[in-house]
Amino acid sequence: MMTRSYAIGDIHGQLPALQEAHRLILQDRDRTGDGDAPVIHLGDLVDRGPDVRGVIDTLMEGMAGREPWLAIKGNHDRMFGLFLDDPLAVDPGLQSALSYLNPRIGGQATLASYGVPNAQDRPIAKVHDEALVRVPQAHLDFLAALPLYHHRGDCLFVHAGLRPDVALPDQTEDDLLWIREPFLSDRRDHGALVVHGHTALAAAVHYGNRVNLDSGAGYGNPLTVVVIEGRQVWQLGPKGRIPLPVTPGADNR
Known part of the structure; x- marks a missing residue:
């Protein structure tokens, strides 16, 4: 029997979509x-969506209750922890013109879910002080301890992707959390089917050597959930399994 795994794309604080x-x-x-x-769960649990706290509570409670769940660290998960450590620090994968509280990143939505409102409109020191009081240390510990990838059967589950031609033990955390090119344009087999998110699409795509499951839930689009057996992928919907076929020549995103 082929190894079966379920995978869920970038959640971004969308608790009802995660529950569905x-x-x-x-x-x-x-x-x-x-x-x-x-x-x-392929990472980016936090930012942009309205109920980050509920998402983390749900995952922590399920894992503590022995649900067969695992979450991979995403770049947004790392940025949240970095902000709590130092509000002026900038993640090395982020454009220098941006900050965690920039609306494009969505950190203000994460803080609001913990009862720290209007973070982008107030002095950053005050926002940081409130966040240190309101964000449970257990949530920060949970995010900090998330693994960078998970290898199971024919699949490698990772948030952003891999640096081509670099052995898995030699991959950097920055690449595993942030990479786009040259990974997205590389058509070669990576040894395992790379199942990832990070780069938002209108819908999940199976490229043959990788599967992108980020369908833009952070922007209000549906959250993608799939079941994988070997290298075959099916999207799950209300009526059951829908095959996700390999799409030759699909846009390399």
Whole structure:
């Protein structure tokens, strides 16, 4: 029997969408009788969406309750922790003109979910002081401890992708969390099917050597959930499995 895994794309604080993804997985488990296959969340749990706190609470409670769940660290997850450590620090993957509280990043939505409102409109020192009081240390510890990737069966689950021609143990954290090119344009086989998010598309795409599951939930679009057996991928919907075929010549994003 082929190794089965479930995977969920970038969540970005969208708790109802996450709950629906988990419900669809339970439906698939009921249809197939397999309750052990892990559910791998591909990172970017935080920012942009309205209920980051609820997303993290849900994942922490599920994992503590022995749900077969795993979450990968995303670049936004790292930026949140970095802001709490030093509000003036800039993640090395971020454009120098941006900051965590820039509306394009969405950090203000994360802080608002913890009861720190209007972060982008107030002195950063005051915002930081409030955040240190309101954000549970357990949430920060959870995010800091997230793994950078997970290898299972024929698949490698990672947030952004890989640096081509670099062995997995030699990949840098910055690349695993932030890379786009030259990864997105590389058509070569990476040894495993790379299942990733980070680069938002209108819908999930299977390129043959990789699968991008970031369907833009952080911008109000649907959250993608799939089941993978070997290198075959199906998207899960209300009516069950929908094949996600390899798309030759698809746009390299």
